[in-house]
Amino acid sequence: MPVELKIVENKLTAYLSGDIDHHTAAAMRTEIDHALRQNNIKILTLDFSGVTFMDSSGIGLVMGRQKLAAELGGRCRVADPPAYISKVMKISGIGRLCEIVDTRTPVRAGVRRDGEITGGEEE
């Protein structure tokens, strides 16, 4: 499955995997929205750590889920986008719409740049 859902209390985490494009985003959207509507979700986390490719369809996916979560009285956040996806996210400015978090524990101290929380971003 391209998306695996885990619900703990009022938190829903959607583990996305594989490529996110216009074709695959549609199925992900349907599944996540169904779970969002069926449960009283306050925090929806879209986990991008298993995503191998993403174009702007992924941005549409995040924008749409943020909108629905807000309508239902919750919020949406994005977790652990890989470096090549962070770049698309940066162009879109999606970080202004929803929080981007890094839940991974650093493997070795000193590898990460100071203050960098999104992981693998540059400028």
Next chain:
Amino acid sequence: MKKCINEMKLSFSAVSENEAFSRACVSSFVALLDPYISELAELKTAVSEAVTNCIVHAYRGQSHGTVWIHMRLYSDRRVYIKIRDKGCGITDIDRAMQPLFTTAPEEERAGLGFAVMESFTDQLRVRSSRQRGTTVVMEKTLSEKEDDGYTDLQDTETRGRKLRAGTSLC
């Protein structure tokens, strides 16, 4: 003008299943120049945007359509990609290229297709005429083999070990 060292032409049905197919084809072909993973990811993303535009917008409301991709690789590591459709055309190109502008909000299109193509390539040209179709030409010169094309990679071990995208990554 540098010499064209390789060329390919591809045409396929404008159906969404072929978005992944077109990326795979472009990746395989560009892999012949041994690009960095970051460069390959950028080209794949730009191509995906252009092909998705053909599928979502150009042939909307039509039962079938065809997308054409024409690629050339040059001796100076320049990659030329032309993506063409014979769909409805774009009424106002300047407006279409504005970030966040979309004519398909119901499909959750973010309106970022052209912005992504522009950011991830060196040059983007768009030609369109109504009811005749749209042609997008993108060019990107890949970095020389000695360069480190992915300076934002934080894990120095990964950086040293594998930066080049092998064909298996396509």
